[in-house]
Amino acid sequence: INDLVKDLKKLGFDKVNNDYILSREYIELILQEYNYEFPRSIKDNLHTEEITSRNVYNEVKKIKPDHLKPRPPVVTIMGHIDHGKTTIIDYLRKSSIVQKESGGITQHIGAFQIETPKTKKLITFLDTPGHAAFLKMRERGANITDIIILVVSLEDSIMPQTLEAIKHIKASGNELIVAITKIDKITNPREREKLLEKIDNGLISHDIATEKIGGDIQVIPISAKTGENMDLLEESIISLSEIMDIKSENAPKSQTTGWVLESQVKKMVGNVATILIKNGTLSKGKVLLCGNTYCKVKNIFNEFGKQVSKATPSQAVLVLGWKEVPDAGEEIIEVKDEATAKRYISKRQNILEFEKNLLNVDKINEQNYAVNKLKKQKLLNSEKKDEDIIDISEKPTGPKDINFIIKADVSGSSEAVRDAISDIGNDEVKCNIISSSVGLPNDSDLKMAEVTNSKILCFNVGNLPNEILNNSKKIDIREYTVIYKLIEDVTEIITDELEPIY
Numbered sequence: 344i345n346d347l348v349k350d351l352k353k354l355g356f357d358k359v360n361n362d363y364i365l366s367r368e369y370i371e372l373i374l375q376e377y378n379y380e381f382p383r384s385i386k387d388n389l390h391t392e393e394i395t396s397r398n399v400y401n402e403v404k405k406i407k408p409d410h411l412k413p414r415p416p417v418v419t420i421m422g423h424i425d426h427g428k429t430t431i432i433d434y435l436r437k438s439s440i441v442q443k444e445s446g447g448i449t450q451h452i453g454a455f456q457i458e459t460p461k462t463k464k465l466i467t468f469l470d471t472p473g474h475a476a477f478l479k480m481r482e483r484g485a486n487i488t489d490i491i492i493l494v495v496s497l498e499d500s501i502m503p504q505t506l507e508a509i510k511h512i513k514a515s516g517n518e519l520i521v522a523i524t525k526i527d528k529i530t531n532p533r534e535r536e537k538l539l540e541k542i543d544n545g546l547i548s549h550d551i552a553t554e555k556i557g558g559d560i561q562v563i564p565i566s567a568k569t570g571e572n573m574d575l576l577e578e579s580i581i582s583l584s585e586i587m588d589i590k591s592e593n594a595p596k597s598q599t600t601g602w603v604l605e606s607q608v609k610k611m612v613g614n615v616a617t618i619l620i621k622n623g624t625l626s627k628g629k630v631l632l633c634g635n636t637y638c639k640v641k642n643i644f645n646e647f648g649k650q651v652s653k654a655t656p657s658q659a660v661l662v663l664g665w666k667e668v669p670d671a672g673e674e675i676i677e678v679k680d681e682a683t684a685k686r687y688i689s690k691r692q693n694i695l696e697f698e699k700n701l702l703n704v705d706k707i708n709e710q711n712y713a714v715n716k717l718k719k720q721k722l723l724n725s726e727k728k729d730e731d732i733i734d735i736s737e738k739p740t741g742p743k744d745i746n747f748i749i750k751a752d753v754s755g756s757s758e759a760v761r762d763a764i765s766d767i768g769n770d771e772v773k774c775n776i777i778s779s780s781v782g783l784p785n786d787s788d789l790k791m792a793e794v795t796n797s798k799i800l801c802f803n804v805g806n807l808p809n810e811i812l813n814n815s816k817k818i819d820i821r822e823y824t825v826i827y828k829l830i831e832d833v834t835e836i837i838t839d840e841l842e843p844i845y
């Protein structure tokens with residue numbers, strides 16, 4: 344970087360420092376000089392390195408097909424509010440093995456298992472489909488579930504959230520079973536048929552190939568209240584999972600992978616996470632890597648609070664022994680030992696930090712690029728129809744100043760902030776510091792900000808009084824406790840000012 348700064352100065356760039364913002368055009372020219380292509384290649388490489396636990400997993404071990412054994416399907420329930428999701432979960436939970444074994448004391452750990460009445464097969468249900476972990480995994484396109492049950496109330500038919508769910512199901516690639524609920528509410532057989540038909544047609548019109556039109560999506564009318572057809576629903580989950588051929592390794596030494604469903608700090612026991620196991624057998628002493636933390640498994644508890652020595656795929660268990668609380672929705676992966684876990688964590692942090700910087704550079708460049716493109720377009724237009732164009736926004740000469748007032752806890756930090764941001768900018772816009780001082784923003788700061796059209800940046804000044812924060816002058820006041828966040832924000836403010844000229 345220092346060499347680059349030197350070279351840039353040689354090339355005639357003014358006031359260059361490490362935060363200097365360059366336009367994409369300049370960057371491309373400079374990189375050509377260096378015989379180098381712009382960052383994409385670096386970024387692509389980064390993605391193939393060990394950023395995520397998944398990459399660690401690929402590196403550490405590959406699954407051997409002949410070690411695969413069927414595992415219970417993981418199922419979640421989606422549908423419009425009040426169509427009966429909770430009621431189905433409650434019904435299933437009552438018939439679950441938890442209930443039978445524990446005499447009713449269930450622990451909410453994000454998932455539970457039931458045994459089907461006829462075939463005696465296990466099914467895992469996620470019990471709070473809307474919860475944070477599930478949404479986060481969904482956002483990332485990660486598939487924690489195998490099958491989604493789409494619930495539609497017989498009375499209300501397809502509603503907005505039903506359509507939302509359909510959209511999600513299609514995007515996720517999950518298998519689907521439709522459960523039409525509350526059939527006990529309509530006793531007249533002819534009316535029931537009519538309503539069922541209406542829903543079926545609705546589904547078909549949204550490209551869901553139900554059995555009615557020769558597709559393979561099952562539609563099962565149920566009542567979670569009376570229990571009618573609930574066994575049919577459970578068995579159809581099993582038959583679908585058999586067709587799907589859901590398998591994973593479950594030998595004692597198989598590598599454990601899974602998801603964090605929930606996590607918390609518990610008094611007396613420390614950091615606790617609920618893990619839904621996807622592959623392998625979890626046992627005490629194994630080391631699990633998860634995001635920026637890891638766990639040497641100290642204890643495992645099953646869904647009814649009983650200590651167990653191991654847990655197998657599709658089971659959800661409480662795991663103790665985490666260095667820090669892992670985030671819900673994160674993937675977990677078993678590694679060889681604690682040293683390996685620590686190594687990956689520090690590597691991951693470095694890469695993520697580096698990547699974040701690259702993304703920032705990329706973002707700035709994208710914007711510069713867009714601005715330049717518009718400028719070029721304008722130029723072309725003006726060449727084409729010279730007389731038609733009246734340029735009302737003549738650009739002033741020299742970079743445009745964006746004004747800031749700095750307030751900090753001690754003078755050392757106000758200086759640090761000044762140093763950190765004073766050189767941010769390029770030949771179009773730049774950062775201009777009106778004043779920097781110690782303490783909370785006061786009336787004269789607000790006045791000054793108003794007159795000079797400044798934003799006030801507060802660093803470590805503590806809680807701002809409401810009358811200052813929501814001041815009548817509508818001055819933009821921002822608070823920070825970390826310097827890089829402040830720099831990032833200022834860079835963004837400056838970048839946003841790179842307005843195209845029309």
Ligand code: GDP
Binds near residue numbers: 425427430524527569
């Ligand atoms: P959710 O918002 O999808 O979780 O819906 P709920 O499970 O909370 O159900 C909403 C209302 O419908 C509740 O008052 C339930 O008692 C009722 N309900 C749910 N399923 C059935 C059913 O199969 N039959 C009848 N009669 N009522 C049901």
